[in-house]
Amino acid sequence: MKIVDAKVIVCCPGRNFVTLKLTVEDGIYGLGDATLNGRELAVASYLDDHVIPLLIGRDARRIEDTWHYLYKGAYWRRGPVTMTAISAVDTALWDIRAKSLNVPLYQLLGGASRDKVLVYGHASGSDMEKTLGSFGHFLNLGYRAIRAQSGVPGLKATYGIGHGETTYEPAVRDAPPEDHWSTEHYLRFVPQLFERLRTEFGPEVHLLHDAHHRLTPIEAARLGRDLEPFRLFWLEDPTAAELQPALRLIRQHTTTPIAIGEVFNTIFDCQQLIEEQLIDFIRSTVVHAGGITHLRKIAHLAEAYQVRTGCHGATDLSPVTMGAALHFDLSVHNFGIQEYMPHTEETDRVYPHAYNFRDGFMHPGEAPGLGVQIDEALAAKFPYQRAYLPINRKLDGTLHSW
Ligand code: CS2
Ligand code: MG
Numbered sequence: 157m158k159i160v161d162a163k164v165i166v167c168c169p170g171r172n173f174v175t176l177k178l179t180v181e182d183g184i185y186g187l188g189d190a191t192l193n194g195r196e197l198a199v200a201s202y203l204d205d206h207v208i209p210l211l212i213g214r215d216a217r218r219i220e221d222t223w224h225y226l227y228k229g230a231y232w233r234r235g236p237v238t239m240t241a242i243s244a245v246d247t248a249l250w251d252i253r254a255k256s257l258n259v260p261l262y263q264l265l266g267g268a269s270r271d272k273v274l275v276y277g278h279a280s281g282s283d284m285e286k287t288l289g290s291f292g293h294f295l296n297l298g299y300r301a302i303r304a305q306s307g308v309p310g311l312k313a314t315y316g317i318g319h320g321e322t323t324y325e326p327a328v329r330d331a332p333p334e335d336h337w338s339t340e341h342y343l344r345f346v347p348q349l350f351e352r353l354r355t356e357f358g359p360e361v362h363l364l365h366d367a368h369h370r371l372t373p374i375e376a377a378r379l380g381r382d383l384e385p386f387r388l389f390w391l392e393d394p395t396a397a398e399l400q401p402a403l404r405l406i407r408q409h410t411t412t413p414i415a416i417g418e419v420f421n422t423i424f425d426c427q428q429l430i431e432e433q434l435i436d437f438i439r440s441t442v443v444h445a446g447g448i449t450h451l452r453k454i455a456h457l458a459e460a461y462q463v464r465t466g467c468h469g470a471t472d473l474s475p476v477t478m479g480a481a482l483h484f485d486l487s488v489h490n491f492g493i494q495e496y497m498p499h500t501e502e503t504d505r506v507y508p509h510a511y512n513f514r515d516g517f518m519h520p521g522e523a524p525g526l527g528v529q530i531d532e533a534l535a536a537k538f539p540y541q542r543a544y545l546p547i548n549r550k551l552d553g554t555l556h557s558w
Contacts, residue, residue: 157181157216157256162208164190164200167535169502171327172196172543173474175530176203176244178252180216186251187530188244189443189480192236193327193472194545202241211245219249223449239421239446246447247480247526255525261480262520265452265487272517273485275469275496276301276364276389280317283307284349288356290318300516301362301389301493306349310341315368315548315558327472332544337556339375346379350386362389362493364415369396369557370548373405380410389493390415390437390466396557400426403434415439418468422446423454430458437466437492443477444468448484455488464492471497475507479528482511482520494518506535 161179166172174190174197190199207226214222226242227233254261262268277299281287287306294302305316313335346365353363365388371379376394383391392415395402406414417439420426429435438458445451455465465488467481478496485494496518499507509528510521521527548558 157252159211159214159216162211164203164208165530165532165535166196166200166540167506167538168541169506169535169538170500171472171503172540173503173506174200174244175474175476175535176248177530178211178216178245178248180252180256184252184255186216186248186253186255187476187526187528188247188251188447189474189476190240190244191443191472191474191477192240194543195237196540198237199240199244202237203244207241207245216249216252219246219253219449222246222249223447227446234422234424236419236421236444239450240444243443243445243447243450246449247442247476250448250480251525258524260520260522260524261448261483261526262487265448265483268486269489270486270491272514272519273482273491273494274301275299275494275513275516275518276303276362278303278305278316278318278497280305281307282317283309284352287349288352291353291357295357295361298515301364303364303366303495304349304353305366306345308338308341308345311338312336314342315370316366327543327545329541329543333546335546335548335558336551337370337548338551339371342370343375343379343382347382347386350383350388354386359387363387364389364392366392367394369393371395373402377406377409380406380412380414383412384410388412392416392439393418397425397429400428400434403429404432407434413437415466418444420445422450423457426454427457430461430463433461433463435463437464439466439468441467441469441473441477442480442484443473448480451484452488455484455490459488459490462490464490466492467494469495469497471499471503475499475503475509475511476526476528476530479509479511479520479526482518483526486520502538506531506538
């Protein structure tokens with residue numbers, strides 16, 4: 157089953173996506189997402205200039221071997237560009253293999269461990285009242301788990317807030333916009349928000365929140381403690397986790413569950429967090445953490461330590477990642493929850509897919525492979541447009557994590 161063709165498709169149906177399409181001798185093709193928000197063309201070049209020449213003629217069934225061929229063969233290890241490129245190849249190979257056997261991918265991953273995949277939606281608003289309104293809207297849509305992000309009094313703009321009715325889409329054309337930040341304002345406000353959410357919406361709904369790497373460990377410990385009465389499902393990225401031992405300090409002070417890992421790209425980025433049980437959920441997903449092959453290794457390590465998965469699923473990951481993640485979620489034993497932000501209608505038309513949402517749960521569908529296709533003619537009508545994530549400064553102008 158030789159790979160005979162490989163191409164990188166870059167398109168912008170509302171936001172930029174990079175997709176790898178691999179085709180084998182008998183015409184079967186597989187897709188892999190290669191999107192790295194704000195740095196898309198670096199991965200496109202990595203694939204076009206360095207990886208694709210190595211793939212033509214290789215046996216598409218040798219998925220594990222190809223992973224090591226690209227990882228060890230590069231000599232230079234890890235990093236988001238390399239690992240996103242490897243992820244795309246790996247995902248496309250799994251897609252091809254499952255299609256060639258005429259089964260949905262999850263059947264090759266040990267089969268279904270559950271009937272459906274719990275997902276969380278994204279409530280947000282520029283102030284407390286609007287966030288409560290948005291939260292009620294998500295409950296009406298059937299979500300059982302909802303992340304809440306709100307504008308903070310005293311700050312002009314902050315992370316995670318949608319504009320009007322539109323889905324939250326952080327990338328902005330041309331130059332990166334600047335947000336402003338005050339940890340003091342934020343730490344005063346967030347517990348009030350969650351107190352209101354619990355009071356108005358009761359004890360059943362799962363509440364989630366993302367601090368987006370902005371707190372020091374001791375500030376994060378305080379926030380976790382202040383949120384304990386409201387029983388969060390998780391507090392995400394309370395602090396930047398390049399420094400894994402920092403999580404020890406947070407753990408000593410709070411029982412609020414912690415989720416980390418959307419920016420990680422290998423098992424080595426979360427090994428200490430998992431082995432010391434410093435987190436409760438690992439957020440890494442298919443596109444940035446080495447594809448299905450590597451993400452399963454992360455999940456298996458986590459299983460031994462009772463850490464559950466909670467894959468990243470923002471709209472800057474294409475429907476190809478969403479499809480792949482849902483097969484992974486359905487099959488892996490220690491699944492926790494899946495993030496879900498529906499894509500724009502144009503994106504869904506470019507990437508027709510079998511996955512579906514009902515009553516707060518999703519399913520990858522029964523189509524062979526990932527169950528996600530690409531309409532290349534339509535994709536060509538949406539050319540790439542350079543875009544950046546915002547940057548963030550403290551009120552005195554110091555650059556801070558966004
Ligand atoms: C986020 C993302 O979904 C999340 O939890 O933190 O929105 C993240 O900011 C983007 O994926 C960055 O590209
Ligand atoms: Mg996040």
